[in-house]
Amino acid sequence: MLTHQRAHYPLTSHVGRDTELADLKARAGAPGGQVLTLTGPVGVGKSRLADVFFEEMRGDFADGGRYLELDALPARPGDRDGGLARAVAEALTDEECPAGAEPLDLLRDLLTGRDLLLVLDCGSRSCEGIAELWEAVAPLARRLCLLTVGTQVLGMYGEHRVPLFPLAVPTEEDAQDLARLGQVDSVRLLVDRTRALRPGFRLTEENRETVARLCRMLDGLPLSLEAAASRLKVSSPSVLLDEVLRDPAMSTPAGTGARAAFEEDPARPGAVAGPDARGLALDAVRLLVRLAVFERSFGVAEAAGVLELPLDLTRRALEELVDHSALLTEEQRDGSVRFWMLRRSRAYALADLGRRGALTEARAEHAAFFQRRVHGLRERLRGAQQAQAAEEFAHWRLDVRAALEFLVEGGRVEAAARLATAAQPCWLLRGEAREAVDWLSAALGLGVESQEVRPAAAQALGEALLLDGEPEAAAPLLAEALAAYTARDEEAGVALTRLHLARLAQLQGDLPAAEHQLTLVLAEPGPEGCPGRRAATLARLAEVRRDRGDTAQAVRHAAEAVRLFEGAEDTRAAARAQLTLAGLTVTQGDYEHAEQLACRALLLLQERGDLPEVARGLAVLAELLTHKYGRTAAAWERAARLLGSADAIRRGAGDTLAGQPGAVAAGLLDRVSERMGAAAFETAWQEGAASTPAAAVALALTLIEPTRHQPSSTDVVGSLTRREHEVAMLVTEGLTNREVARRLGIAEWTAVNHMRKVMQKLGCTSRVQVAGRMLRPLDGREVQDSDSRDLLRR
Secondary structure, three states: OOOOOOOOOOOOOOOOOHHHHHHHHHHHOOOOOEEEEEEOOOOOOHHHHHHHHHHHHHHHOOOOEEEEEHHHOOOOOOOOOOOHHHHHHHHHHOOOOOOOOOHHHHHHHHHOOOEEEEEEEOOOOOOOOHHHHHHHHHHHOOEEEEEEEEOOOOOOOOEEEEEOOOOOOOOHHHHOOHHHHHOOHHHHHHHHHHHHHOOOOOOOOOOHHHHHHHHHHOOOOHHHHHHHHHHOOOOOHHHHHHHHHHOHHHHOOOOOOHHHHHHHOOOOHHHHOHHHHOOOOHHHHHHHHHHHHOOOOEOHHHHHHHHOOOHHHHHHHHHHHHHOOOOEEEEOOOOOEEEEOOHHHHHHHHHHHHHOOOHHHHHHHHHHHHHHHHHOHHHHOOOOOHHHHHHHHHHHHHHHHHHHHHHHHOOOHHHHHHHHHHHHHHHHHOOOHHHHHHHHHHHHHOOOOOOOOHHHHHHHHHHHHHHOOOHHHHHHHHHHHHHHHHHOOOHHHHHHHHHHHHHHHHHOOOHHHHHHHHHHHHHOOOOOOOOHHHHHHHHHHHHHHHHOOOHHHHHHHHHHHHHHHHHOOOHHHHHHHHHHHHHHHHHOOOHHHHHHHHHHHHHHHHHHOOHHHHHHHHHHHHHHHHHHOOOOHHHHHHHHHHHHHHHHHHHHHOOOHHHOOHHHOHHHHHHHHHHHOHHHHHHHHHHHHHOOHHHHHHHHOOOOOOOOOOOOHHHHHHOOOHHHHHHHHHHHOOOOHHHHHHHHOOOHHHHHHHHHHHHHHHOOOOHHHHHHHHHHHHHOOOOOHHHHHHHHOO
């Protein structure tokens, strides 16, 4: 048996690498030859994982294995492959190649009939020559498994790539919960390695946010995290975070040579874009540097737009950067891919752009691109593509913020106002009214004079202020916009401004004035073939008539608004109107219909990410609970929790204010508090306020009345109709309601309704639970939330 050569990497913790290790072991154990490539950026832990893999797998091969670090192997001048074959042959024999011998011939003799595991760790060396070596010797071996470890792929047929990504970093939500934060892989590694050097170190309430930010700034790179742990031996997380924030490039792992490269030659790839540019041609490095203007992730179309390159050329360039681990990828639910750059690479790249005087031009191109793209989202938010439009903006929001910062700092008044106005509906949808207020105020504060731009910006700011709870500040802006639109005879602007003025009057308790504004809007015919204005006006009028005590008229207006919105395929606006209709239906005593309306609307609004309206839906269902299930103590407790959740969401996301039925009126709060007792009410309220919006929606949709017996999973599933069973099984595949509807050829509303019935019959509170209940009769196992959350999160 050939002896093996150990790598020089101590077998310390390999947190978060179980999936990749299992993949490598499964592939290596397959019959026949295997070509595996473990790739990833510098510092991601490739060599350490390869070492663990080697130690666990070499015993499965009759002739053992060899782990060769190519950086440490000698090469002689004149070798055609850079000395690779000679170095491997000498490592396998522990002897120098005889003078005049052909290294490849010697390798063929050594490997003929062998059953061997061979790991070639490239380190900083190119992978050039490895593919040719494999093709020359693999057919002669009985079984040869080759694992190449490096930053780039071999690019040969039959190669199986196992990309190694940075460890998961904590989200903002993770950082709010100490236990949850401690389970995030990057945090686990940082704490584990710090405690190995400083046993008293703990993750605490006082340092959790700092530790979370530190892990994000270090990109979840194991080598950077371990370097940080060594510095925490005599420092604190806050001090270290300050140092990283001042110089993001300091997260470059020791030994990569990036800083030394800059001092020697600022034009070298290692200096221009850090260690992640290793192996790239200078043209590719320059393109990588230009991509640093993106704040986080981007798609092919976005890169092509900013770089002003054809799509096919951009696609090939991105592929090369991914193959060299200079860019990392994120899989999307629709099968597409987004790309992102490590913070350290971006820091080097932005420094290079600044040094060459090219940063301002690059940021201007970036801002111009997002101005064009965000302007195109406004109409899409009102139609059948609203879900895709909202998701696109979710990807772009950091870039939009960066573009606005550039425009405001540069005094580009009209461009900043146009972009902030175009982004306003997206911010409001996401519950970010304060973001809209801040940027629109900043843009208008620059002194916008254009009579085309200023009224739209004033109107947008007025609406945002209404949602942010500042009606007094909104009033003069809306009055200004109305006067400007009226003077220019812009009917669409006048109508939209009157809708906002009606909301303002309603908030101020002047219901006749609110109704007058809405009546004026309805008196105008509006653009032909565009029912959205009439639908929005009727939806608002339904709320005003409700507040004036005319329930019958309010119901008619709300139902007509729902019909018009559905006809225009504006499902989000239709769901909002349905919530109003549900609240009205509660007052009429039709609790079953009200519950169906509210639950269906709440599910859709949650899917669309409309947090302000989710808060309103929770409040509507809280009121419904006290009427329909008022004899059950659990109903009052749940109502208090839902009201607490609604209040927390509203405070964080902005209030829909006048759109809110009487569910959050002081009367309901007093009734719930009196029924439960002040202490119990406060406890339930705080529990609700601490829950996530998704958890609150799941609670709202859970059945109140307990079943009299606990049927088996098979019995429960058998109670579903054929169509309900089809819907439930598609949920196990991770499909959204829209995708389920498209697959079955039914309307999205119908799919939502079926989903509601499935959840009721199965006693489930989430799609993950539905999947678990449906799969349990088949394999006897539950689908665990932790395993399925990413697949089924909708």
